[in-house]
Amino acid sequence: MKRRLSAAVDYALALLVLLAAWWYATGPMAMPTYLLPSPLRTWNALAGIAMTGELWMHLGFTLQNIIAGLILGCIAGIAIAYVMTRFPKLATWLDGPLVILQTAPKIALAPLFVVWFGFGIMAKIVLVFSLVFFPVFIGAVAGFRTLDPKMKDLSKLLGLSGLQRFRQIELPAAMPEVFVGLKIGAVQALVGAVLAEWMAGKVGLGYLMTFASATYKTPLLFAAVLTTVALGLLLHVALTILERRLLSWKGVANG
């Protein structure tokens, strides 16, 4: 407890030093606002769009795409991994195409997604989905493959149905590996969501950034970047809490 407290103090101190340096560069060093807006100006820009409600609209849009992509990516990643481990024949068929898709840089494909799926929400979710799918899929395959064969004996002895076996034994057993993939995927999901908004559309934190930089509103750009950082932290915290709840049985991360 004491160690955690002192860690928090150190954390806060480091952030304060960073903030002080930022203030020093814009105040005494007199960096021009279009290069580096002061903390106060940035704060004002942030508060401004927060008051008008603009911020919440953009933040909500980005967050919604991330969550939709995360959920769909998780479901598809787990489902396909499960089907592949259950039917090894299918695995040999799907392996090649999946490796090609996996190695294709999704970020570079983003413009293509806009062409295929339009300027709307669809292209954004598809991009986030494609970034979440592979890490979750790879984690899930590892999880399903390392299942203790004795567990299979147990389900056979108890005469479990396919659904019972999946829900009660296979999925929970694979969860730790799935989470490893999900945490990697979540970071990518944020990048993907913002990037997709750069490409097209008129909403989202990514759009706010391109709008701000195109119109030389650097304080607004900073505000958007800071909001994105905060969103990333929020996602990380949410996943950590979820992991602790779901995987408390492993005895990991019990602080």
Added chain:
Amino acid sequence: MGQSERMIDIASVHKTFVADHGTVTALEPVSITIRKGEFISIVGPSGCGKSTLLRLISGLDQASGGTITLDVAGAVRPVGFVFQEPVLLPWKTILENVRFPLDTSGVRRAQGDKTALDLIKMVGLSGFEKALPRQLSGGMRQRAAIARALSDDPPILLMDEPFSAVDLLTRDNLNDELLRIWQSTGKTILLVTHSVEEAAYLADRVMVMTARPGKLKCVHDVDLARPRGEDTKLDPTYHTLVAQLRRDLRTPAGEAH
């Protein structure tokens, strides 16, 4: 045991595997009839097919030939199985693990809780209902595994070296508790073990198996009074039987063990 009602009838059951270099005989034809409520120990070296025999009886594996008849009158899950490791679900509490066979066969929660709690008490794990498997010692986990195997009340309990992973003192205690459980539930028990002492101490009959190829060498009746305890281990009859079992295992394949 005075009862002679037939429970398991094994007739010329054998098992061969197909390996890279031809077929391997895991078990030569075995025939034996096991009575209801009987406690059978199966002793033998590694590779004698004793685990294979249990897996065939449980239906986990299919025999290459011969028949196994279980007189269990329509029980959905006729056998409870205790593995060498506890094989508990690590994300479920002890209570949930013991209740698992009931939960998955549609028994009401209240009924399942009652049965599971009774069994947890019987195996001496009261107070650990809410604990997770990792918080328990090896011996305690194995007790939980026994309780789970008994939870949907199968007439037959198959145990594959259930106590080989726990220390000797714990093992002695678990053996005594197993006898107590057997006497209070009247199950038919088949227990596979490496230990001739354990085999003789527990059973009504001991099946001796030898390896390469795995086969049933002989069956000994155990004429030791019930209930058994520390006094049994001083009984000359017990020592004679243990010595006989050792000899059975040594000859003819002297290098086997």
